[in-house]
Amino acid sequence: MADMPKINVKQAELKRISIGALERLGIEGGDAEAVADVLVMADLMGIHTHGVTRILSYGERIKIEGINAKPNITVRQAYPTVATLDGDNAIGPLLGSRALFKSMEMASEFGVGMVFVNGSNHFGPIMPYSFMAAEKGFMSFIASNATTTIAPYGGTLPKLGNNPLGFGFPNPKGEHFLLDMALSTVARAKIRAARDRQESIPLDWATDANGVPTNNPNEALSGMLQTIGGYKGYGLALAVDMLAGVLSGAAYLNHVKAWDKHPDQPQNLGHFFLTINTKGLGEADWLGERMADFSNIIRDTPAIDEGSPVQLPGERELKAYRYHVKNGLDYDAQQLGALQAP
Amino acid sequence: MADMPKINVKQAELKRISIGALERLGIEGGDAEAVADVLVMADLMGIHTHGVTRILSYGERIKIEGINAKPNITVRQAYPTVATLDGDNAIGPLLGSRALFKSMEMASEFGVGMVFVNGSNHFGPIMPYSFMAAEKGFMSFIASNATTTIAPYGGTLPKLGNNPLGFGFPNPKGEHFLLDMALSTVARAKIRAARDRQESIPLDWATDANGVPTNNPNEALSGMLQTIGGYKGYGLALAVDMLAGVLSGAAYLNHVKAWDKHPDQPQNLGHFFLTINTKGLGEADWLGERMADFSNIIRDTPAIDEGSPVQLPGERELKAYRYHVKNGLDYDAQQLGALQAP
Numbered sequence: 288m289a290d291m292p293k294i295n296v297k298q299a300e301l302k303r304i305s306i307g308a309l310e311r312l313g314i315e316g317g318d319a320e321a322v323a324d325v326l327v328m329a330d331l332m333g334i335h336t337h338g339v340t341r342i343l344s345y346g347e348r349i350k351i352e353g354i355n356a357k358p359n360i361t362v363r364q365a366y367p368t369v370a371t372l373d374g375d376n377a378i379g380p381l382l383g384s385r386a387l388f389k390s391m392e393m394a395s396e397f398g399v400g401m402v403f404v405n406g407s408n409h410f411g412p413i414m415p416y417s418f419m420a421a422e423k424g425f426m427s428f429i430a431s432n433a434t435t436t437i438a439p440y441g442g443t444l445p446k447l448g449n450n451p452l453g454f455g456f457p458n459p460k461g462e463h464f465l466l467d468m469a470l471s472t473v474a475r476a477k478i479r480a481a482r483d484r485q486e487s488i489p490l491d492w493a494t495d496a497n498g499v500p501t502n503n504p505n506e507a508l509s510g511m512l513q514t515i516g517g518y519k520g521y522g523l524a525l526a527v528d529m530l531a532g533v534l535s536g537a538a539y540l541n542h543v544k545a546w547d548k549h550p551d552q553p554q555n556l557g558h559f560f561l562t563i564n565t566k567g568l569g570e571a572d573w574l575g576e577r578m579a580d581f582s583n584i585i586r587d588t589p590a591i592d593e594g595s596p597v598q599l600p601g602e603r604e605l606k607a608y609r610y611h612v613k614n615g616l617d618y619d620a621q622q623l624g625a626l627q628a629p
Numbered sequence: 630m631a632d633m634p635k636i637n638v639k640q641a642e643l644k645r646i647s648i649g650a651l652e653r654l655g656i657e658g659g660d661a662e663a664v665a666d667v668l669v670m671a672d673l674m675g676i677h678t679h680g681v682t683r684i685l686s687y688g689e690r691i692k693i694e695g696i697n698a699k700p701n702i703t704v705r706q707a708y709p710t711v712a713t714l715d716g717d718n719a720i721g722p723l724l725g726s727r728a729l730f731k732s733m734e735m736a737s738e739f740g741v742g743m744v745f746v747n748g749s750n751h752f753g754p755i756m757p758y759s760f761m762a763a764e765k766g767f768m769s770f771i772a773s774n775a776t777t778t779i780a781p782y783g784g785t786l787p788k789l790g791n792n793p794l795g796f797g798f799p800n801p802k803g804e805h806f807l808l809d810m811a812l813s814t815v816a817r818a819k820i821r822a823a824r825d826r827q828e829s830i831p832l833d834w835a836t837d838a839n840g841v842p843t844n845n846p847n848e849a850l851s852g853m854l855q856t857i858g859g860y861k862g863y864g865l866a867l868a869v870d871m872l873a874g875v876l877s878g879a880a881y882l883n884h885v886k887a888w889d890k891h892p893d894q895p896q897n898l899g900h901f902f903l904t905i906n907t908k909g910l911g912e913a914d915w916l917g918e919r920m921a922d923f924s925n926i927i928r929d930t931p932a933i934d935e936g937s938p939v940q941l942p943g944e945r946e947l948k949a950y951r952y953h954v955k956n957g958l959d960y961d962a963q964q965l966g967a968l969q970a971p
Contacts (some may be wrong), residue, residue: 366909369909398709439927443931443933456876525941525942529798534910536911540926567708581875588781597782600868
């Protein structure tokens with residue numbers, strides 16, 4: 288990968304290329320821009336696994352009608368502060384973006400806004416949404432269900448997804464607090480890396496295909512992931528699915544279709560978006576001072592390893608984001624080319 | 630402990646005894662009942678560490694004015710759906726109960742209700758609150774900060790609490806989904822049990838006093854707890870403190886006073902209560918069917934160990950609760966006596 292030629296591309300240029308690629312897939316102007324905003328921000332944050340190259344895999348599904356390029360997205364307003372988006376199998380980040388802005392619109396008026404989404408697909412990483420909310424002064428709690436890769440605690444079959452959840456807290460006077468995490472001990476990529484290095488893995492990372500914890504990365508890759516803290520992470524993954532799947536009207540647990548096995552079929556993924564307008568809770572100075580004090584207390588903790596200072600969630604991604612907005616991003620030339628192919 | 634004489638006591642009797650004990654501490658009628666409801670339910674659920682015997686330790690602090698028996702609790706209404714309770718150092722479960730009912734009141738009208746609490750103390754376990762909400766058809770997300778016992782990930786000093794969080798989802802046609810968990814890998818009680826058995830402990834349970842992971846339960850007991858999934862549980866514990874501490878106006882991180890070290894001083898603990906009125910999201914049959922299907926999918930998973938079937942969060946506690954409501958609870962006679970001492 289290190290040998291691949293790179294091209295320095297600025298944020299605006301990467302966005303223009305992404306919008307072009309999405310428009311060629313039949314996604315129209317404003318919708319293409321909303322999707323590009325999420326995926327470009329993921330790349331700028333260094334979250335390349337969820338960046339603009341996802342347009343290529345979304346595109347493959349759009350071409351076989353597994354994702355709907357021209358959806359009829361409808362909004363049901365259960366309460367002044369609670370809405371459900373019926374996504375009509377639209378591209379995930381479009382629904383994520385719509386849900387976020389709808390939620391903030393309600394929170395602007397009522398303090399809190401909550402949006403459930405059904406009929407969706409993979410919506411990208413959570414951190415770009417939390418960042419957009421934080422920039423406007425909104426706290427956010429965002430979650431999604433996902434394709435089934437994890438067994439219930441003590442069980443032997445995959446029944447739940449590695450469901451991501453994220454919390455964002457705005458700092459009106461400094462850097463935001465952004466947590467974006469899934470509920471497995473590690474991502475599959477770390478298991479693949481251990482296999483490539485021919486190393487064994489800790490027993491709490493994964494199980495074999497029968498649900499038995501394993502040290503062997505090959506067995507793990509044909510098996511299932513384990514959740515953080517065993518039954519605790521299992522409980523949290525279920526709670527996320529209750530919010531994002533059960534209450535939203537989407538599929539849940541193994542009703543969620545695997546996009547890699549059935550790329551031509553709707554997944555009916557579900558998401559959950561909650562935002563709070565922090566402006567009504569106190570003055571910007573009040574919140575800014577508390578956020579700064581909070582950060583300082585954490586950062587001032589002496590580290591076990593002097594070379595690895597204590598960090599706050601999102602710190603690394605926000606540094607990468609600020610740097611890349613200023614200096615552009617060194618992007619894989621071949622992937623950029625693929626995005627620009629007619 | 631097995632030799633201690635037990636007395637079978639019914640729910641109503643345990644509540645009457647608890648109200649009496651609270652009234653003798655100067656907590657008045659309705660307030661004493663609200664506190665008793667939470668703590669009695671904890672005992673009925675089998676969560677005895679957070680049951681009515683807590684009245685004895687709360688009482689010690691009330692007697693030295695570390696907790697305020699006659700608080701002036703005030704409500705600030707930031708938005709129609711968002712309120713902050715200034716707790717005036719009241720007994721924790723009273724503030725928890727007030728916050729829960731205030732949240733449900735707002736959610737009844739607007740769909741969502743959110744209450745921040747400051748100036749509080751230990752509010753008991755979360756599950757009784759989630760249960761009360763679920764019985765009335767409300768989803769709940771409840772969290773609290775806590776006395777400092779955990780170091781930031783990679784750090785060497787305790788800066789954050791083992792913050793509990795809980796999710797409750799009502800099943801209008803069957804049993805509710807109730808998750809109540811803290812963010813450490815295990816509770817300190819498990820480390821004490823290992824020490825008493827002279828066993829070593831896994832490396833991800835705790836650190837020594839310098840923040841270095843340890844197998845030695847004695848070192849662990851003078852050290853700090855570790856969070857589930859390392860930096861992931863750390864991130865979640867911080868997010869809970871942001872909600873319950875920073876946004877509520879309470880103390881956060883090591884600003885929270887330790888009740889065992891400074892029993893005569895206000896802790897200024899903070900809590901967070903969110904409820905959603907699920908009635909507006911769909912018919913009771915719709916939700917009941919989805920909840921039943923969800924449970925069935927999980928329960929039908931073959932277990933690794935046939936003797937340990939796959940369970941849902943709260944299942945054990947709800948079974949205990951139903952059983953004890955019907956059959957009464959075999960309670961430690963000496964503790965019951967202490968609660969009835971003038």
